[in-house]
Amino acid sequence: MFGIGGFVAARIQLSLGMPMLISWAIGAVVAGIFALIWGHPTLRLRGPYFSIATIGVGEATRLVCTYWDSFTGGSSGLSLPMQTDLKYTLYWYGLVLAALALCASYALRRSPVGLSLLAIKSDVDAASDVGVSSTRLQDLVLFLSGSTMGLCGGFYASYFSYIEPGDMFGFDRSISWVLMGVIGGIGTIAGPALGAVIFVLLRQYLIASYPQLYLGLYGLLLVMVILFEPLGLTGLFLRVVHRARPDLTVGGPVVEGPSPAGGAPPPAKTGELK
């Protein structure tokens, strides 16, 4: 989705000369539709196979887009015209976007749609018994996440002024987002933001200091996080909070794994801490 959004946005700017924000929006919508087209059939697969299918779709898209060089410029990619002061303005745009994303996900969490989504996450069949339409909601989620990534793709294209299919659609880039989520805490709101900050800082440090160990350290980090604190940093934080103030019921991610409250039933939504 990232790649699709990026390339659509870049193409629109190059060929049609539209302003940046509009091209991002169009890129986002196209990416969302793309996610829907590919995601809908693969929803039929069970959990882990669904992930692998999405990996496969990414790879296939990469191959096709590298080949389709009238659109994406092939392996040479697309270059957008540089403007002075662009990075500075884009920094603020990026900050606004990030804030919007966080607010949107918080609002979604609180809304009835959000509750339905949580229900699906816990037990699809029970949710559908109660009348939650899982197919439609999953499509909604696909479209939302696809278009958000598309927006980011457009932003990235404008920011770096150069994109190419091998990188934009690449597996390494895709997995870096998963890593950000894992490090920060999957299923939480602040988690991915936190994870992203840490991930980028860590990556710059690793590339500078130990470039040859970069992959291995990531792998090790991933393994450690999964083994010891599957909820990442947010999980650690929640654990500390529970230890310090066991009376406080914390709204957190609905988890099936080891509960941070030590065997207590999943925390009720009486208070949202994050």
Next chain:
Amino acid sequence: MERFADLLIAAVLLAGLYSTMAYGLGLIYGVLRIVNLNHGGMIMAGAYAGWYLHQALGIDPYLSLLPVAAVSFGVGVLVYRLLVRRLPRGAAGGVQSLLLLFGVWLMVRNAAYLLFTGNDQTLRTSYATRALSVGSALISVNRIAVFGVAVAILIALHLLLTRTYVGKAIRAVAQNADSCTLVGIPVERIYALTFGLGTALAAVAGLLGASLFPFNPTFGASELLKSFVVVVLGGLGSVAGTAVAALILALVEVFAILVIPAYLTAAVGFVLLVLVLVVRPGGLFGQRVLASSCDSRPRSGRVRRSGSWSPARSWPSARSSTTTSTSTTFSRSPSSGSPRR
């Protein structure tokens, strides 16, 4: 017409390799319900192991098959004991197992970069350039050997799963792990063994692949994806199912070369997969990789073909499901079993 026969033979030979690759993945998923993302890493490790043994010690790759398989079996068991065993079982473990094994893959890849550099390597033996003429087609000796080894492995696997106690135990655990403890089968040991076996199969497939294609530390990624396509297409049910699905994939890939440029052939597998999912959501053989709306209710036993096992504890055949595309998400609570500890 000659071209057709050429392509057909090429597809059949390739199918042997694909079925070996897919079987390792399918076995681990069928028994442990874990998708082994390290499959790609082990394929690459097997390739490098064979290459290194050939470079440094001059051992012919087909001779080093058994040692490489044995060592990777050990590695698999080790990975299981150290890491995979600590994952929560059931649905909660789904995402985590993916990420964990992906982390392991990253580490293996890094080790390969450190040890062997990122350059492409090839495994060239003295007979690699020879070709046999079968009818009108000219086939390289390597491909025939790979096919032969793959067929031998599949036959051995079939025999293992049907005739030996261990094989039956594996099938039993795949059907219902809790009942196995009641009957006295050491479930944890079977898990470790299966993981080791799946890893060994991956390494062997990598070794075979190394004799056919050039490779570098990123080798194994597209092979993993192809194995996955084969498994979904029909490989979980039996050795025969894997073989047929591998054949289908190989045929589609090889004949697609007639229509699309060569390097897009990897994408062909995915298009095939999605098409099959749209047209026949049960996969080609009504496999249990897919979700159905009835899968939270336990079913009584079905009659199984000998030599096949059902990885589904309580999943009815998807053919009988009249669902729309209901599907599970990662953190579905385990419906019919207690955590497997």
